Amino acid sequence: MNTPSSASAASLPPLVVSDRLAKKALRHFKERFIEMLLFGAASVSVLTTVGIIWVLVSESYHFFETVPLWSFLTDTMWTPLFADPHYGILPLLAGTLTTSLVALIVAIPLGTTIAIYLSEFARPAVREIVKPFLELLGGIPTIVYGYFALTVVIPMLQLLIPGLSGFNMLGAGIVMGIAIIPYVSSLAEDAMRAVPMNMREGSYAMGGTKLQTALRVVMPAALSGILSAYILGISRAVGETMIVAVAAGMQPNFTLNPLESAQTISAYIVQVALGDLPHGSIGYQSIFAAGLSLMLMTLSLNLVGHVLRRRYREAY
Amino acid sequence: MNSADIPVIRKIIQRNKRWDLIFAIAGFLALLLGVLTFLALFVQMAYTGWERLTPEFFTNFPSRRAAQAGILSAWVGSLLVMLVTALSAVPLGVAAGIYLEEYASKNLVTDIIEINVTNLAGVPSIVYGLLALGVFVYGFGFGQSILSAGLTLGLLILPVVIVATREAIRSIPLHIREAAYGLGATRWQVTRDHIVPYSLPGILTGVIIGMSRAIGETAPIITIGALTFIAFLPASPVGPEFPWLSFEWLKSGFTVMPIQMFNWTSRPEEAFQQNAAAAGFILVLMTLAMNATAIWIRYHVRKDIKW
Numbered sequence: 001m002n003t004p005s006s007a008s009a010a011s012l013p014p015l016v017v018s019d020r021l022a023k024k025a026l027r028h029f030k031e032r033f034i035e036m037l038l039f040g041a042a043s044v045s046v047l048t049t050v051g052i053i054w055v056l057v058s059e060s061y062h063f064f065e066t067v068p069l070w071s072f073l074t075d076t077m078w079t080p081l082f083a084d085p086h087y088g089i090l091p092l093l094a095g096t097l098t099t100s101l102v103a104l105i106v107a108i109p110l111g112t113t114i115a116i117y118l119s120e121f122a123r124p125a126v127r128e129i130v131k132p133f134l135e136l137l138g139g140i141p142t143i144v145y146g147y148f149a150l151t152v153v154i155p156m157l158q159l160l161i162p163g164l165s166g167f168n169m170l171g172a173g174i175v176m177g178i179a180i181i182p183y184v185s186s187l188a189e190d191a192m193r194a195v196p197m198n199m200r201e202g203s204y205a206m207g208g209t210k211l212q213t214a215l216r217v218v219m220p221a222a223l224s225g226i227l228s229a230y231i232l233g234i235s236r237a238v239g240e241t242m243i244v245a246v247a248a249g250m251q252p253n254f255t256l257n258p259l260e261s262a263q264t265i266s267a268y269i270v271q272v273a274l275g276d277l278p279h280g281s282i283g284y285q286s287i288f289a290a291g292l293s294l295m296l297m298t299l300s301l302n303l304v305g306h307v308l309r310r311r312y313r314e315a316y
Numbered sequence: 317m318n319s320a321d322i323p324v325i326r327k328i329i330q331r332n333k334r335w336d337l338i339f340a341i342a343g344f345l346a347l348l349l350g351v352l353t354f355l356a357l358f359v360q361m362a363y364t365g366w367e368r369l370t371p372e373f374f375t376n377f378p379s380r381r382a383a384q385a386g387i388l389s390a391w392v393g394s395l396l397v398m399l400v401t402a403l404s405a406v407p408l409g410v411a412a413g414i415y416l417e418e419y420a421s422k423n424l425v426t427d428i429i430e431i432n433v434t435n436l437a438g439v440p441s442i443v444y445g446l447l448a449l450g451v452f453v454y455g456f457g458f459g460q461s462i463l464s465a466g467l468t469l470g471l472l473i474l475p476v477v478i479v480a481t482r483e484a485i486r487s488i489p490l491h492i493r494e495a496a497y498g499l500g501a502t503r504w505q506v507t508r509d510h511i512v513p514y515s516l517p518g519i520l521t522g523v524i525i526g527m528s529r530a531i532g533e534t535a536p537i538i539t540i541g542a543l544t545f546i547a548f549l550p551a552s553p554v555g556p557e558f559p560w561l562s563f564e565w566l567k568s569g570f571t572v573m574p575i576q577m578f579n580w581t582s583r584p585e586e587a588f589q590q591n592a593a594a595a596g597f598i599l600v601l602m603t604l605a606m607n608a609t610a611i612w613i614r615y616h617v618r619k620d621i622k623w
Contacts, residue, residue: 140532269445
């Protein structure tokens with residue numbers, strides 16, 4: 001627009017569309033190229049999943065060529081590094097289940113109570129202060145929790161239960177439970193807060209107290225979200241590694257008694273990785289078989305969580 | 317209703333109110349337990365490790381003598397691994413987030429990617445270690461190096477970055493986009509000039525939280541076979557000769573803070589437990605500082621932005 005005066009307006013040159021507005025092949029190409037690039041980045045996550053499945057399945061395949069699947073599932077001994085090796089997943093599975101169970105007995109009641117308290121009872125100011133604190137608790141490295149279990153919690157338990165070994169699943173499980181409280185409580189609270197206010201108001205109008213409203217109106221309405229918070233907690237507990245590797249002991253032990261020491265699936269992988277097993281040996285392959293079992297467990301838990309969220313979602 | 321019922325009703329109300337109070341106290345105690353655990357953990361490590369927190373602790377290599385051992389190789393290793401992690405996860409995660417929010421049409425491929433990101437967030441970290449062992453260490457031949465570890469942690473926090481990016485982008489109101497498109501901007505111009513700048517604080521928060529998770533991850537790095545006793549530093553990234561930058565350090569062996577702490581924790585001697593406490597204290601301080609920054613950014617953005 002650099003016509004200097006209105007006098008020249010009469011003698012305007014014929015209208016030419018600025019070439020800035022012309023269709024540009026280059027710009028089109030650039031747009032397409034960028035879209036492809038972004039799509040490429042998005043597919044990395046799919047490649048990761050494919051990579052995980054491929055690595056676990058192919059190495060486990062070699063493992064199961066040597067070890068029959070049946071003995072893997074039923075043998076009650078896991079001694080892959082001994083002269084007379086046994087490859088029964090059951091002892092590791094028992095360790096994983098026991099520590100997870102202890103963790104859940106700690107995390108689910110406490111996490112639910114905290115969620116109800118924050119969502120229904122606490123004043124907004126309290127909530128604003130406490131929630132970041134819980135997030136911090138969830139952000140602490142698990143190796144630090146492992147150290148805490150070994151040097152603080154287990155000695156305390158030894159005072160309560162004389163003769164308790166220095167490594168045990170109870171101490172590891174309790175600390176693991178504390179470590180997963182933030183996951184459970186924050187997801188469960190989100191679910192409860194999503195319940196519309198008018199449902200609470202209805203309950204209050206009928207004379208319900210806060211606790212009655214929370215337990216009989218809000219919790220049933222938020223059930224799907226709360227359950228999927230529990231499932232996420234379980235799946236965290238099953239896959240948790242460092243706490244159990246430090247505090248639960250490194251000996252496979254086919255027991256469900258939390259007072260004993262035992263090895264979990266994840267702790268076994270850590271133990272083997274710390275050693276120096278040659279690439280391609282049966283010991284090397286065994287950690288992939290262990291990883292595959294772990295992956296199948298957490299995957300099915302996540303699927304159940306997904307289905308629960310879908311099926312019990314109540315629309316308001 | 318006759319008047320004799322009123323005391324009965326009052327009693328019921330009082331009983332119910334008492335339960336309210338009892339639960340409120342229980343909830344408060346549960347919270348307190350969480351907060352107290354955190355404080356106990358922090359104070360215990362600070363108290364136990366206090367003597368070891370000298371300047372030499374940061375400038376010494378690990379040693380067989382606990383009193384002379386330090387975390388030099390560990391914090392340098394953590395720093396370099398985090399660098400690789402950030403350089404891999406941030407561009408990939410942000411780009412993937414942008415694609416899913418701004419570009420992707422609603423079709424099967426998009427659905428697969430979305431479900432996949434959700435699922436990856438639930439995969440145990442040790443499984444990422446196995447993936448890296450099979451693919452990075454042996455498949456690509458990167459060995460047990462800083463590069464392998466950084467890429468592993470990059471993949472591990474990718475879902476965190478993607479989800480944070482998507483949430484930040486989703487909070488930008490539609491009319492911003494419409495205004496830009498109305499002026500003839502292309503999709504990439506809208507993205508580059510509006511979407512990315514406006515969602516930057518949200519993305520940053522997600523990246524910091526992801527990094528604070530990555531810096532404390534131990535299991536996947538042990539799985540790829542990081543050594544626990546490293547008494548040397550990786551080659552310097554800056555060299556005296558042309559081209560002044562060297563990438564030798566990527567292939568170097570390494571250790572990181574959580575592994576150093578694990579190593580000291582698993583020794584029976586009391587003196588090494590002190591070192592573990594000191595290292596743990598530093599590690600927690602690092603993650604706390606990162607999380608606090610993220611919370612601070614989020615708080616300020618929520619307060620300042622008004623669309």
